Amino acid sequence: MPREVRYCRPKSQPAETVLSFFARKFTYLSRDAWKHHLSEGHVFINGAILTEEDYVLQQGDQLRFAPPRSLEPRVDEENIRVLFEDASLLVCAKNGNLPVAEGGRYCENTLIGVLQRRGSGAFHTADTVVGGAVAGCEANKVTCEKMHAYVAADAALTLKAASSSELPDTHLKRTSPSVSPSAKRSREPTPPHAVAALPTQEHRAVPPAAPPTLLTVQRLDKETSGVLVLCRNCRAAKAMASQFESQTRKCSAAVEARVTTSRAAFTNEDFDRIVRQSEKSVGKTYMAVLLGAAPIGATFVVVNYMGTVESHPAYQHDTAHSQLKRLKMCCEPLFSPLADSEGPKEDSLQPTQWGKVACTRVRVLTSSELLGLSCVQVELLTGRSHQIRVHCASLGYPIFGDKLYTSVSRGKPDGCVAAPDAVYLARVRNEDDPFLLVENGAAFGRRVWCRRHLLHATELQFVHPEKHPASAMRFVASPGDFFTRDVRWESPADSNSFQVLLSEAFEQYSTANRVSV
Structure with a gap:
């Protein structure tokens, strides 16, 4: 729009x-x-x-x-799967080359724009639940293996929807009656199919219906694939937003209270305790592929302060980040050393007076020394911008394909660094061939190209906002084919090894989280 x-x-x-x-x-x-x-x-x-x-x-x-929509960057309008929809909600799994809503260079080439133009039915699968037929939605799972059977059906639906996608932009979006259409657009020739549809004196065409309302209550980055929920009316949107905000606010307050009352290391047990005390019916879980072969089964809990580069004193005069200083995030440890302190180590630290507290837990599901990669499960107690990407990079294991953040030292928790503006913009604007060679490779001597950062919203839980009695809903989408379509390996053997790595990781995730595959 x-x-x-x-x-x-x-x-x-x-x-x-x-x-x-x-x-x-x-x-x-x-x-x-x-x-x-x-x-x-x-x-x-x-x-x-x-x-x-x-x-x-x-x-x-x-x-x-x-x-005009033709001037916007191209996006992937095909790899979208509707998991559930009724009169209040639409839950779908999106790909990693599609923004959720308008922003930056994108107005209509968005998830909402695609669903409004083509209709949600174009993205139904045999597993899509429509209406209130399933109360718990525990059976509504999408996995890489199942989806291969629906490719042909999706293609047929795409062809069926093609005629509606070819209509002029004026038929696809609401426009203000007080605003005149572009003179350039008004001079464009009428498409042949539109000429055939012109009303006669006897049969006047019905004005095109307004696109269906779809409201965002959560956002995934353009390059982050996975599950999210959209709302069909303001009442549902308000209730859903309240659920997510309440959960984040309570968890953030609990983390803040813990780090301000104790200087002891924030442990996995601390993380679990806060999760137990929070609303269990609301939650989000991610999976990601990281550069570096981390120890299988290892669990990392990252707690620090995060904020924008613009707000950090160290970047005030840094011209390399001046253009995108409001976009980029950075982090600082909870405590910083006192100047000229000669006392014991524990007395030589002071609380960091900058940013907002951020807490992430990373669990290594599988890793491969051969590929130099790890596949992890990620959980959050706070909701800072770019939190997962920054925290993974700060551990020494940046997200595979991340164009913006990398590690100071690979495999060591020495911090995160953002790419200079010029480098990042060159990467994201390389639209002729968006697959970029991964610098330093996944492992020595193995060449691989990646289109986006491999981060996937795997699971989403919430309470239906308009069902009485309350109905807990849970949706899971495997990252498998969402990831493999965005990676190109020079070696077919490496490609196969990568698919095995992802399959084993999701199997581990499913077992640990009681997901039926």
């Missing part, structure tokens, strides 16, 4: 042109790119097309950015 923003600036700030505003405020596009959008009629002001880049903005101006 188009972006809208009302212009407002402090009186102490000088006036600025519309081009300067867009280039300063929305840095995901270059100044030249914004010039192009203005000249093409993709920007509206107070309902009228604006092509003059030197227009000086006035307080209260209503700006609208509505580029």
Whole structure:
């Protein structure tokens, strides 16, 4: 959907042109790119097309950015699976090349946009539960092995939905009646199928229905695959958001209380105790592939303070991170050494006065010295941005394919480092061939290319927001084929070994978490 923003600036700030505003405020596009959008009629002001880049903005101006969908980066619109839907919710498993909702360069090439254009039925499988037929949803599992049987059915549904996906953008999204369509779009020739559908005097066409409402209550990064829930009405969305927020708030407070009252190491037992005291019906669990062969069965609990690079004193004058300083995250230990302290070690530490507490548990399910990789289960007690990626990198085992974060020392808990702006942007904008050679390889001498970071939301639990009596729901999606489609190995033997690694990891996960495979 188009972006809208009302212009407002402090009186102490000088006036600025519309081009300067867009280039300063929305840095995901270059100044030249914004010039192009203005000249093409993709920007509206107070309902009228604006092509003059030197227009000086006035307080209260209503700006609208509505580029054609064809200009957005390509996404994977096929590998989506609807696990459950009823009048209140839609639960699905998305791929790792699809943002959930609009943001940055994406307006309509999103999970919500795809579901609205093509309809959720295009992504049903034989395991999809529709309506309230299943109260507990314990049987609703999606695994790599099962899904191979549904590829042909999905392809047929895709062909059936193709005609609706070819309709002009004006038929696919709500538009404000006060805003005129782009002059460029109005000059485009009418597609042949649209000519055949023009109403006659006797038969007038029914106006296209508004796209179905789908509201986000949780978000996965564009490159994070897995299970998430969308809501079909505001009441359900409010109830779902309240569940997730309440769980995170309680767990975060418990972690904060623990680290402020004791300087002892935060243990696995501390993590379990907080989980037991929290709401057991609400939870999220992830699986990830990490660079480095960690010890099988090892459990790491990471607790530290996290915040944006922008807020960290060490980065105040670092030009390498200035453009994306609000996106990048960094972390600091709970306690830092006192300056000029000569006393005992325990007395030479002071609490870190920066960031918010973050707590992650990483369990190694399988690992391979041959490939130089590990597959892990990840649980969170807090919900900081990029928390899993930063904490895994800080352990010395960065997530395989992560374009932004890496470790200071591989295999050692020496901290996390973010890539400079120029390096990261070059990686994410390599759209001609998004598969990037993994630097330093998965293991010595083994060449492998990866399209995205291999992080997957494997399990989601919550209470249905509009069922009475309360109905606990649980959904599990294996990361297997979501991961393998995004990795290319030079050696077929390595590719097979990678699939075995993932299969064994999910088997371990299923056994430990009582999942029926």
